[in-house]
Amino acid sequence: MTVRIGVIGTGAIGRDHARRINQVLAGGKVVALSDVNRASAEAVKADIAPDATVYATGEELIAAADVDAVLVTSWGATHEQYVLTAIAAGKPCFCEKPLATTAEGAKRIVDAEVAHGKRLVQVGFMRRYDAGYVALKEAVQTQTGAPIMVHAAHRNPTVPEAYTTPMAIHDTLIHEIDVFRWLLDDDYVEARVTFPRSCARTHAKLRDPQIVTLKTAKGVVINTEIFVNCHYGYDIQCEVVGEDGIARLPEPMAIQLRLGAKLQNAILTDWKDRFVASYDVELQDFLKAAANGTATGPTSWDGYMAAVTSDACVVGQEREGEAIAISYPARPALYA
Ligand code: NAI
Ligand code: NAD
Ligand code: ISE
Numbered sequence: 001m002t003v004r005i006g007v008i009g010t011g012a013i014g015r016d017h018a019r020r021i022n023q024v025l026a027g028g029k030v031v032a033l034s035d036v037n038r039a040s041a042e043a044v045k046a047d048i049a050p051d052a053t054v055y056a057t058g059e060e061l062i063a064a065a066d067v068d069a070v071l072v073t074s075w076g077a078t079h080e081q082y083v084l085t086a087i088a089a090g091k092p093c094f095c096e097k098p099l100a101t102t103a104e105g106a107k108r109i110v111d112a113e114v115a116h117g118k119r120l121v122q123v124g125f126m127r128r129y130d131a132g133y134v135a136l137k138e139a140v141q142t143q144t145g146a147p148i149m150v151h152a153a154h155r156n157p158t159v160p161e162a163y164t165t166p167m168a169i170h171d172t173l174i175h176e177i178d179v180f181r182w183l184l185d186d187d188y189v190e191a192r193v194t195f196p197r198s199c200a201r202t203h204a205k206l207r208d209p210q211i212v213t214l215k216t217a218k219g220v221v222i223n224t225e226i227f228v229n230c231h232y233g234y235d236i237q238c239e240v241v242g243e244d245g246i247a248r249l250p251e252p253m254a255i256q257l258r259l260g261a262k263l264q265n266a267i268l269t270d271w272k273d274r275f276v277a278s279y280d281v282e283l284q285d286f287l288k289a290a291a292n293g294t295a296t297g298p299t300s301w302d303g304y305m306a307a308v309t310s311d312a313c314v315v316g317q318e319r320e321g322e323a324i325a326i327s328y329p330a331r332p333a334l335y336a
Contacts, residue, residue, distance in 0.1 A: 017094075034054065038054065058085070079098065080101075086120065095121060123178075126279050178306045191212065192316055
């Protein structure tokens with residue numbers, strides 16, 4: 001079966017996901033596009049999906065009879081309305097992170113999916129599909145002994161002026177928030193934020209870098225540096241310290257050069273390249289489940305837990321150095 005896909009939001013990642021579906025993966029075809037900037041949807045139609053219909057609104061796209069499943073890749077603040085509309089239409093929906101920009105919004109999605117009675121939503125937490133993180137989880141479960149600490153870093157070379165201090169959490173750290181819950185099979189109880197002096201390359205509305213410390217229910221402490229004007233590259237680091245040893249996330253494959261009296265490995269500069277394979281695998285997983293009218297992978301509940309944790313971290317930014325408690329309701333049976 002070919003799953004007929006509608007894409008809402010055809011910017012950087014919407015375009016890239018449309019390319020994946022039409023040119024890389026099996027079992028799907030982009031038949032519908034929508035973007036508030038209609039020219040962007042028209043450009044994706046011209047370049048990638050010539051047979052697709054361009055709709056004026058995401059709601060019309062979701063309602064279209066020939067759309068079997070939906071990709072929500074518009075700006076974060078618009079995700080909730082489209083995911084709720086897709087659930088109401090009973091159509092599988094892949095939603096880029098964040099599932100919603102507030103915990104209340106994410107909870108409304110959880111409640112709607114639970115009321116529907118069957119999974120329809122997959123959240124775009126692609127790191128769970130990264131071969132490096134999968135190998136790291138295996139090593140943590142079988143070799144290093146019970147985890148005690150995690151040291152991590154999420155570094156972007158640069159960000160635009162519109163990227164402000166809370167976005168370091170909602171937009172960037174959210175990947176670590178999700179992947180460490182999954183990696184450690186644990187939940188968070190406390191968050192704390194510390195700001196070193198800001199780097200020279202940042203702007204007035206962004207304190208960069210920041211250090212976020214999360215504590216889990218099992219007592220693991222995770223320190224993550226978020227540095228989004230690090231200049232030198234796109235760099236994701238992670239080291240898990242266990243009772244018996246330490247496991248480290250592998251570096252992306254790179255040719256080693258002996259050149260000009262230096263031993264060198266190139267460092268990537270773009271998230272699109274760093275996680276290219278994971279995006280392929282997550283969307284292939286989505287197509288497979290959508291063909292059966294359901295969803296798999298990261299759940300609405302994972303999106304909700306990420307939102308609850310993000311909100312606590314943002315409070316932590318406002319109350320530097322203070323421990324902010326994280327609490328959440330019981331997990332519904334649908335996500336057991
Ligand atoms: P973008 O700004 O390049 O693209 C967003 C597009 O959505 C724009 O074309 C915009 O016109 C459109 N749009 C905005 N509101 C809309 C609405 N109500 N209806 C239809 N279209 C709308 O942004 P980008 O970088 O593609 O990010 C999109 C989403 O993807 C965000 O949620 C972001 O967090 C997520 N993302 C995830 C990444 C990952 O590693 N998983 C990487 C980059 C982005
Ligand atoms: P972008 O700005 O390049 O694209 C967003 C697009 O959405 C734009 O074309 C915009 O016109 C459109 N849009 C905005 N509101 C819309 C609406 N209401 N209806 C339809 N279209 C709308 O942004 P992006 O970098 O592609 O990011 C988009 C989403 O993807 C964000 O949620 C972001 O967090 C997520 N993202 C995820 C990753 C990842 O690694 N998983 C990486 C980048 C972005
Ligand atoms: C972007 O939206 C992503 O999701 C990238 O994976 C992340 O590294 C970046 O900081 C975000 O802005």
